[in-house]
Amino acid sequence: MRGRIVGVKKTKILKFVLITHLLLFLTAILINILIIPNYPAFWFFAFSFLVGTYEVLKSRLFKLDSGFYLGSLLTLIGISGFIFLFTNTTEYVCEYLLTDFILASFLTYLVCGQKFHLVIMYSLFFALVFTLLFTFSYISLPIFIAILVSYLLLLIVIIIVNVFGRK
Numbered sequence: 001m002r003g004r005i006v007g008v009k010k011t012k013i014l015k016f017v018l019i020t021h022l023l024l025f026l027t028a029i030l031i032n033i034l035i036i037p038n039y040p041a042f043w044f045f046a047f048s049f050l051v052g053t054y055e056v057l058k059s060r061l062f063k064l065d066s067g068f069y070l071g072s073l074l075t076l077i078g079i080s081g082f083i084f085l086f087t088n089t090t091e092y093v094c095e096y097l098l099t100d101f102i103l104a105s106f107l108t109y110l111v112c113g114q115k116f117h118l119v120i121m122y123s124l125f126f127a128l129v130f131t132l133l134f135t136f137s138y139i140s141l142p143i144f145i146a147i148l149v150s151y152l153l154l155l156i157v158i159i160i161v162n163v164f165g166r167k
Contacts, residue, residue, distance in 0.1 A: 010061045017057055021050040039085055049078025065112040073104035095135065098128040123155050 003010055028046035036042060055071025058064065080096040083089075105121035108114060127148060134144040 005061075014054075014058055014061065017054055021054050025050050041081065041085060045078045045081030045085065047078075048074045048081065052076070052078055060111075065108065065114060068111060069104055069108045069117070072107045073100060076100040076103050092135070095128065095131060098124055098131060102128060119158070123151070126151060 005013065025043075025047055028050075029043050032039065032042040032046075052071045052074030055067050056075060057071075059067030059071055077097070077100050080100055084093060084096050102121050102124045105117040105124065109117040109121065130139070130144060130147050130151075133139045134141070139147075
């Protein structure tokens with residue numbers, strides 16, 4: 001039977017995980033209020049992580065590629081949120097988020113085999129490199145904008161050619 005894993009329906013597994021994640025989220029809210037009130041965004045990253053892991057599980061159970069991308073992205077945002085929240089590196093939020101998108105695209109390429117996500121990963125990787133160069137003052141703002149705009153235009157042209165060139 002395709003709707004069962006070890007004799008248990010996939011929807012029952014998802015309901016159990018949903019209830020478990022809901023209890024974990026309520027625990028995270030209580031921890032945020034009572035123990036660590038100095039980190040007001042803690043609940044958001046806990047929510048992002050828990051919703052992401054739920055989506056990853058759902059996507060693997062029902063073979064949903066878009067759900068896997070969304071789930072891995074939310075999971076990585078939750079993890080990186082905890083990292084930059086507790087290491088006090090909030091000035092690098094942009095770099096963390098770009099890294100999350102890169103890793104989510106790479107994981108989706110590995111698990112689902114979609115080459116489009118590999119192209120997105122490479123594109124975002126170059127954007128991350130130039131963002132890091134700008135963040136650490138190796139390039140100026142006009143150079144940074146010129147490089148990213150030209151790179152974005154090139155990426156758009158490549159995507160349009162690939163989409164309309166498949167006929």
